Amino acid sequence: MIDYFRLYVRLVGFSIRAQMEYRVSFFLQTAANLLITCMEFAAIWAVLGRFGNIRGWTLPEICFFYGTANAAFAIGEGISRGFDQFAAFVRGGEFDRVLLRPCPTVMQLLGHEITLRRVGRLAQALTVIGFGFAWMPQTLMLPNVALLAWAISCGVLLFTGILILQATICFWTTESIEMMNVLTYGAVFSSQYPLSIYRGWFRKFFTFMIPLAGVVFLPVLGVLGISSGWQIWVAPLCGPIFLLAALQIWRFGVRRYCSTGS
Amino acid sequence: MLLQYRGAALGGLITQIFFGLIFVMAYEALFASSAAPQPMTLQEVVTYLWLNQALFAMLPWQPDAEIRQMMRTGNVAYELVRPFSLYWHWFARALALRSAPTLLRALPLTVLAALFFGLGAPSGAESAAWFGVSVLMALVLSSAITVVLNASLFWTISGEGAAMLVPAMVMALSGQNIPLPFYPDWLQPVLHWLPFRGLMDVPSRIYSGAIAPEQAPFEIGSQLAWCVALVFIGGLIVRKGARRLVVQGG
Numbered sequence: 134m135i136d137y138f139r140l141y142v143r144l145v146g147f148s149i150r151a152q153m154e155y156r157v158s159f160f161l162q163t164a165a166n167l168l169i170t171c172m173e174f175a176a177i178w179a180v181l182g183r184f185g186n187i188r189g190w191t192l193p194e195i196c197f198f199y200g201t202a203n204a205a206f207a208i209g210e211g212i213s214r215g216f217d218q219f220a221a222f223v224r225g226g227e228f229d230r231v232l233l234r235p236c237p238t239v240m241q242l243l244g245h246e247i248t249l250r251r252v253g254r255l256a257q258a259l260t261v262i263g264f265g266f267a268w269m270p271q272t273l274m275l276p277n278v279a280l281l282a283w284a285i286s287c288g289v290l291l292f293t294g295i296l297i298l299q300a301t302i303c304f305w306t307t308e309s310i311e312m313m314n315v316l317t318y319g320a321v322f323s324s325q326y327p328l329s330i331y332r333g334w335f336r337k338f339f340t341f342m343i344p345l346a347g348v349v350f351l352p353v354l355g356v357l358g359i360s361s362g363w364q365i366w367v368a369p370l371c372g373p374i375f376l377l378a379a380l381q382i383w384r385f386g387v388r389r390y391c392s393t394g395s
Numbered sequence: 396m397l398l399q400y401r402g403a404a405l406g407g408l409i410t411q412i413f414f415g416l417i418f419v420m421a422y423e424a425l426f427a428s429s430a431a432p433q434p435m436t437l438q439e440v441v442t443y444l445w446l447n448q449a450l451f452a453m454l455p456w457q458p459d460a461e462i463r464q465m466m467r468t469g470n471v472a473y474e475l476v477r478p479f480s481l482y483w484h485w486f487a488r489a490l491a492l493r494s495a496p497t498l499l500r501a502l503p504l505t506v507l508a509a510l511f512f513g514l515g516a517p518s519g520a521e522s523a524a525w526f527g528v529s530v531l532m533a534l535v536l537s538s539a540i541t542v543v544l545n546a547s548l549f550w551t552i553s554g555e556g557a558a559m560l561v562p563a564m565v566m567a568l569s570g571q572n573i574p575l576p577f578y579p580d581w582l583q584p585v586l587h588w589l590p591f592r593g594l595m596d597v598p599s600r601i602y603s604g605a606i607a608p609e610q611a612p613f614e615i616g617s618q619l620a621w622c623v624a625l626v627f628i629g630g631l632i633v634r635k636g637a638r639r640l641v642v643q644g645g
Contacts, residue, residue, distance in 0.1 A: 158551065165559035172567035179578050184429040187421070312406035315413045323417050330424040335416070 137240055144244030152249050159249060166253030170203065174261060177325055188330045195326060196265030197353045201281060202324035203258035205288025205348065206317070207251045213293045215245030219300035223307050229392055238387060239380065242300070269357075277356045280365065284352035287372030291348050292317065294376035297383050304386040320345050327353075344371035404499055411504060412512070415448040419512065434576035438515055439603045443574045445514040446599040449501040450530070453493050454569060454594060455537045456562040458544035459485070466548045469642045482633045485545055486626070489538035497534075518604025525611035529598040532618035536593050539625035540565070546629060549636025570596035576605075590621040 152159055177199065181192045210217065219242070222228040231241050262281065266273045299313040320343060328336055328350045340346040347368040355365035419441055426437040435443070462485065465471040474481060508514035517523035544558050551558070566572050568591035575586050575596045586592055597614050600606045606614055 161551070162559060165563055168560060168563040169566065172563055173572060176567065176573035180425060180573060182579060183431065183433060183577055184425045185431065186428050188424050188428050308403070310406055311403060311410050314410050319410075319413055319417065322414065326421055326424070331417075331420045335420065 137236065140236065141240055141244050144241075145247050148244070148247045149249060162250040163253040166250050167257055168253075170254045170257040173325070174199065174257070187326055190327050190330070193265050193268035194357055196261045196268070197281070197356055198327050198349060199325045200258045200260075200262035200265060201284055201288065201353055202321050202345070202349045204255055204262070204285045206292050206321040207254035207258060208285070209289045209292025209296065210317070211248045211251035211255075212243060212289070213296040214248045215242035216293075216296040216300040218245075220303045220308050223303045223390075226392060228390065232387075232390075239297075239383065272356055272358065280352050280355055283366070284348055284369045287369035288348040289372075290376040291344065291372035292320075294372070294379035295320070295343065297376070297379040301379070301383050301386040304390050316343055324349050344375055347371035408500060408503055408507075411448045411451060411500065412507065415445055415508065415512065418444045418447075435574060435605065438513075439605065440574055441513045442515040442603050443570070443599045445505070445508040445512065446602060447571055447595060449504045449508070450497060450533070450595055450598070451571070452496040452500050453534060453537050454562075454565055454571065455489075455493070455540040455544060456565055458548060458558050459488055459492055459541060462488070462545045463548055471640070472642045475637055475640070481637060482542065482626075482630045485542045485633070486538055486629075489541035489545070490534065493537050493541065494534055515603070517602050519608065521608035522601055522604050522611070525608055525615065526598055526602040529601050529611070529615050529618065532615055532622065533594050533598050535622045536590065536618055536625065539622055539629055540590075540594075542629040543625060543632060546632040546636050549632075549640055565591055565594065568592065569594040570599065574599075590625065593618040593621055 177195065178192065181187065181195070185191070187195070215222075219228075222231065222242075228238075231238055234241065295313075295316050299310070299317070302310055302313065320339065323331065323335070323339065324345060328339060328346055336346070348371065351360070351365050351368040354360045422437065422440050422444065426433070426440075462471070462474075465474065474484070477484065505514060509516075517526060540561070544561055547558055568575075568586060568589055570592065575592055576583075578586060586596075597606070597618060601608075601611050601614065
């Protein structure tokens, strides 16, 4: 176990060094990543400037929802790049090689690439949370910071789980399914506003199918002081639980995988 | 070629409807929350949002993937040998790249959106006709920007730097992130003089009648002016890039 962990750390090191070989490209990519997310937030800002509120939620409150979801997604997507690109592994037969190595498949794919440029989105998300605290200083308390950190960590696991599911589907389809974007990008995109503003079916989907409500909505309610109690601390656990379920499905997929040809 | 992957096309359609619905629900909630006067009515916004989704595949948000590959492998040398203008060859490729997926997606999407999700009818026959012209202009504009993106690869071979900054601008300034009239008033003149609104905002507003049919020729004229300018600039960049190109290997 320790050995695997050490190996993973080395793979991460390789990946980072490889990306730093193209330093200018890296900085430009990060800048682009940052610019895209900033423009997205500027749009929310502009719209709320015109309307004042969305079903009673104001911009400072929305900062917390937006920031938490985006931070979790940035890290989750950054570490799960191997799963995101998994279709290429299956199509090119590269997954056969992965299976030959005496080391868990999940670890190899996690070590495949750490996408550094996602720090652009991460930095932006954390800045937006910072705005939230600055505008609502009464929320800036240690337990709240801890709660957000806990929610983001669980969110990372949730998004990793979604990407693993997306990869698992490739065992059957050998191509990546654009529709899975609904679960990843759809989830982050929708959490630029609080989940409660959407229609019933949508709320249910992102509560019970993809437990986004547990890792973003409920903890942020706690931070805002709208709800309290142990529930808001327990709710994010649906992130890790989702990941465990996804890993089970992944194992099932691996077992029935039979290469793609020559 | 795209018809070969019918499943993928269907998946893309569902994805787009899903994102469209998120947008629509958000604006419904916004309009329900405030009585302040807005630059557009909810119905106009919903129509605008669905047209955005329909025309989404037409936006110039990445360079031509095959040309990117050629730049990396050096096969772009063959492109230079061919006895026709590199610029117009790439332009024709860009036209195909932007129009085929859009056609495939836009038709079913507009039908579904009109039947179930609140896409309104064009404000009149004249508006509808000008809308058609304006969409064609947007297609040409998008292709011209795509070729500029392609040509930028002559300088940044990996093609993930400069070519990624433009898409961010495109998303924000064409009306995809937010209908442009909702940006602050002081920003409106700036938006007005940039080429990006010609990609989406202009056709959508001609459709809804926010730009009256009498004004439409002027707006389309400004699209056309940007097309000419960007084709000219793109031609220059392609020529300059091709001259400094060094293909490695043997």
